[in-house]
Every structure is written in structure tokens, then in C-alpha cells.
Amino acid sequence: MESNKSYVWSQGILIALVALCGSFSLGLMMPINPNASKAQIEQPVNLKEIAASTGNQQRVEKFKTAMITTWQQEASIKGLAYVIPSRFQGVTIKSANKITGEKVIALTFDDGPWPEGTTKILDILKKNNIKGTFFVVGQMLKAYPELGRQIVADGHIIGNHTWHHWYHHFSPQAAAFEIERTSDLIYKTTGVKTTLFRPPGGMMHNGLVNYANNQNYTTVMWSADSIDYSRPAVPRLVKNVMKNSEPGGIVLMHDGGGNRTKTIQALPQIISNFRKQGYRFVTVPELLEMEDDGIKLAQAKKSTLTAVKKNKRSKNSDQ
Template sequence: MISVVIPALNEEKFLPECLESLKNQDYQGDYEIIVVDNGSVDNTSKVASKCGAKVFSCSKRGVAYARQTGAYKASGDIIVQADADTTYPRNWLKRIANHFSSHPESVALAGAYVYKDPLRWSKFEYFMRHLTNIAGRLFLGKAVLVSGANFAFRREAFLKVNGYEANSLFPDQWGISRRLSRVGSISYDKTLLVTTSARRIQKPLCFILIGMVLNSARMSSHFIKHVANLFKRFAMKLPLLRTPARLATSVSLAIIVTVLSYGYIFPGSQVFGKVYSISKTSDKVVALTFDDGPNEPYTSQVLDILNSYGVKATFFTIGKNVELYPETARRIIAEGNVLGNHTYSHNANHALISGGSKDIQLAQEVIFKVTGVTPHLYRPPHGKKSPWELQFLKQERLVEVTWSVSANDQHILAYLGRPSPETFAKEIISKMKPGKIVLLHDGYGLTHGDIKSDKSLTVEALPMIIEELQHQGYKFVTIPELLGIPAYN
């Protein structure tokens, strides 16, 4: 049995949607939903019981006390932390249950979250969280940034470590994962995604940035402590590691990591060299771009739609997919669109790995063999950049083109479920300004014929995007037209 525990303080507004998503799980086993009212003055308790949750109250204020109350009332072998302002995908509990049955050594599972209404830099935050957790797994053996809204553990382990410790740092995140890691391993799955409200980050940017640097510093400090322990074992005493020096080292390390990560991940960042993500023009022109194709039947459907509106676009194709659909690649060019290089094998860490340059070169060769043109435009997988990659592009007479508008159509279907094409189109349209480059996908990496590579949502939304923007007076151009650069070498 699984017990889902939700602490709630004046959550009557958010609770119904949260509980609805928990009631609609496709998990076949038994599960209970427990809401712990943490002293609400609104109708939290009533709303929760009406939705079928078991309600307990905890008068002592604080999320740790509420979670503790819920966890001790729970009868499940697996206890899952959830939050009232979060909604959960249908397969959430099933995936959690599968994890614990197939990983007997794991005592806890941490997932990730995305915001319902993401801010402009939210992607950067997701990436930093992910990076920190990868580093945490590597150096400390566990995910460091655990979300209170998406964390599950075995009851047995929880009892062994005496539950939550109210005085610890972030008791239901950092605190609980640290305690549980003493009795087993903490797994981290970045694809176990939930959607949470953005209310806790809707504060001035400077506070958020300070928070980020402090969190990175905390992380760096742990890393340094860990290295120091290794040294100590060899009986070496490093004066460097006394507290003030350690603080200074941690903060500088955190700033460096933040700047490098920004350069690596942000599509428009130019930390490592020239990257085109927008054109500085006041003319009402925009460029549509499609990544990861050719991928049939979607690429052909996109081409049909573009033709019917007399619109030309730019396709960043993957070399392997060009080999798979050579006819479609030739059709892209024959119909006046531009074809660019999106690597041969679409490795996610392309800009960092040693074979990265070879992969770009191979794509150039394949594209030339199939279509007779050598692209001048290159788009890195996931928009990730490195200094040596930009150096290599210069050498090969390629330019790096990223984007300034995206609605995440590559992940929507894969992890988050499908919005309506209208919602999707609206999101793109609302972000439009003259000179912007729009990122869309007609494929998903090297996959074909599965749910991730199903681009029907993009295909259905495309006519709406084109019609509305044409109505607003926008003209669609290709990337070379937008930037005044050649399409091919």
C-alpha cells in the first residue's frame, strides 16, 4: 500500500486540483491520500474530506510537524510526500511503486518538478537543479535538491531514522534525504515530473539569484568538506580548509559554476562566443524553426501546412534521420525552406563530449551526400554550448543558431501530457516580438513511431500560429533572411 501525505495550511484554493489528480491515478494497488491540516482558518479540511482524503490535524505550525503527523498516521509501506499546490500525472504512483519493487536497495526516490506558469529563466533553474543533483550523486552519493512535493520513501527506513527532524535545514527536503541516506540509497529520476504552482518563486529576481548562489555555495561547501575528508585520511592538514577560507572558496566556486552553467545552457547566452538567438529588428518578421527531423509523417505534414500558407521555415535536421528519410530532406530544400545541421546522433551532452566535433562533421557529410548542400547553420542539441565547440564551428564555417521563443513541445507529450493545440499555439503567440526565432519540433531525437516522436500537437497548432501571427502583420522568413547570412557553404 502507498500513502500520499499532503501538509496543508489554508490551501482550499489549490487542494481540489491536486486531489483530483491523485484520485485519477492509474496505479492498480491500494493507496490512501492523507491531508494534514496545519492550522488552516479557511475550508481546507472540508475541501479535503469532500474530495475523499483522510484528514488529520496538526496544531503545531511547521511543514515538518505536519508531514510527521501524516507519516505516522500512514498505513502504507511506501510514504509519498506531496504538496497541495501541485498536480500529479496519471502514472505517478505507478512509477513510484515500480521503482521500489525493482530497486530493493533504494530507500527513497526523488523526482523533479516544472512550474505551471514558468518564468523566463525557469529552464535555467531546472537545469541547475538537475546539475546539482548529478554532482550530488557523484560526490555525495545522493540527490541534494529534493523537492518536498515529489519525494517517496520506504516506511521502514523512515522509522529507522526516527522520521523528520524539525530543526534541520529544509526538513522535508535536504533534512529527510540526508537522514534516509544513512540507511540506504536515495534514487533520483529527473523524468518523474510533477507540475507545481510558481507562487514560491514569484519574488524579485535579485532574491532568487542570491538564493541560487547561496544554495550553490552550500553544495560547494559539502563538496570541499568531502574532499577535505579524503585528504584527512592521508593525514594531510590543509590550512586552506579553515572556515573563512572555505566560505570564500565556496562562494567563488558557486559564482564560477553559475556563470559557466548559464553559458552552457541558456540558448541566448554568449559567454563562450557568438550565438544567434534573435535579430535586432523592428520589422515584423519572425523565423519558424523545426528541430530533430526528418521524422515522418510529421515533417511532411509540416511542409504541407507551410506550403498552403506560402511560408518558408528552417529545419535543423539530425544526420541519422536524414539517412532514414532522404526524400523528405530533399523536399525541405526543394520547396524553398532552409536545412541546417543538428548533429549526426543528437547526444544530449554534445558540447562537452570529445566526439562532439566529429558528430557535427559527420552530419555535414551525410547532408551533403543526400541533398547536395553543405549547411552554414548549426543548432546544438538542447541549445547547449561550449567554448571548444564554438571554436570548431568557426573553423568549419558554421554559425550557431539557437532560439528566443519555445513552448517546450519536445517534452510536453513525453512527460507532461498533452495540452490543447489552442493552448500550445497561444503560448507561442504570447511570446512573439519582431525578430524572434521560434523553436518547434518535427521530431524527437533519434526516436520514431513512439509517443515522444508523436508531433501531432505541433502539427495541429501550426496553422493557428501562422494565421494569428499573419493576422497581427508578421511576415515569416528563414534564418538566413532574418540574419542576413548565407544558408549554405
């Protein structure tokens, strides 16, 4: 009996081992379906998701357009959507000397936007209720667009100072790139279409000014140079500005291009000195508008005087 149990038990174990090996062999022999694996990895194309993504892109573009429109409206309300008088389109100006009855001066700032310099200069101007004119470098505006928008939001004028701020000679195509790319970015960033241009370093004959004037930009130079790029002592910087300034003048300073600590320190004193001398601060477009009015007034006076003289001669001939 005991031996029969052992035999049955041994048979059972043997049958179990054979079944296990058979299952394992069957598993090895079953073909793998590569398409089934691929189907598990790859998700089916979802047309609804694609449509949603396209819709999101369209909404982003609409939002950008709406923002530019808003900036344009704000610029218009603040008087920044300016039109330069036709006599100053396509020409170069250094100052305005036909303004009558008022001492005005325009403060201008180059080479920004710059994180430290622009922010602090904007704070000083706001504290003193002064509007300035900022000539921005395209690649700097690309790096700090929020500062460009802040310039406009604070009511200042923004102008074009090329994309790279290079000094070498430019072909017409290269000049177009430097100037138009910057103007396009100014518009896309702030909503303002500027027609004011200032050449880097004040260089007049390297192709940039020629292109700008041919495209009816107003090339804005200056009548008083702070020479702040050389970082003089604050008293010297203030003196540089004041000694060459006169009514209708344009002052050159810098908010970018390097450390502008001296300019920031000197600016409150410069503002105070001008106000003590009876000056009022204006933007470059305001200055040109006043100059245009002054020229028209001078022409009207000349016409009147000519008419009076003609009348006198006529009366004398009749007698």
C-alpha cells in the first residue's frame, strides 16, 4: 500500500513537471505581434486635440493684436501717436531756433532700455513731471520689452537707435535691416510707430542717415552733449549740459550702454538748474511742432510786412 502511494505520488509530480514545461515551451513558441506592441506605444491621432491646439494659437495671435491696439490707443491718448511736421520729415535737426516766447529744452536718452539706468531715470523724470525722448537699441528692446512699454506708459517718446548700435559703413540693405527691424519691434512691443531716428555715435556718413532720410525719418542730433559715456564727475557732467544749452535745444544723455550711475546722480541737478533759468521741458515732437509754429508765424509776419510795404508804395505812386 505504501509503495503504491509512493508510485502515485511520483507519477503526479512527473505529470505536473511535464505540464509546466509544456506551458513554458508553448509560451516561447508563440509569435510576438509587433503591430500590437506598436499600437500600445503609439496613441491614435486625436483630431479634436489638433483643432484645440490650432485654436489656442489663433487666440494667442488675436490677443497679441488686441494688446498692440490697446497700446496704440493709450499712445494716442497720451499724445505719443505723433505726426512730425512735413518740413522736418527726411531731414536732420540739431535744435529748434524759431520758437518764440518760451524757453524750452528737450532731454533725450540713448542706448537703452537698460535694467538699472532706464528704470532710475524714468523714476526721476516721473518725480519731476517731465517727459523725455528715448532712442532705443533694437536688441536691447528685445531683451527688455517691459522697459520699452514702461517708457511709453509713462508718457515718453520712443525713437529708433538701430538694432546693433554699430559704427561701421552700411549698405542700403544693411541700413534697412538695422533701422526697420528696430522700428518694427518698437511697434510690436509698444504700439508706437516711430519716425524719429538717431545714428549711433552721431555718425552722419556711414549709410544710416542717408537711408533714414530717404524713408522720411527725422534724424535727431543734439545741441548739448553731456559726454556722460566717458563717466565724468557729476559736476563736470552737469556743466557739460548747461554750458551749451539754449532755448530750443536738445540735450544728449544715456540711460543704457553701460554704468550710468553718474548720469542718474547728475540728472536731478540738471533739471533743477534748467528750471531756475526758466526752462520748460518738452519732447522732441513737441519741440518740432513749436518750431513749425514759429516758422509759420515768421512767414506770416513777413507776408504781412511785404503787403504793408506794397500798399505804401501803391499809395505813394497814386499821389
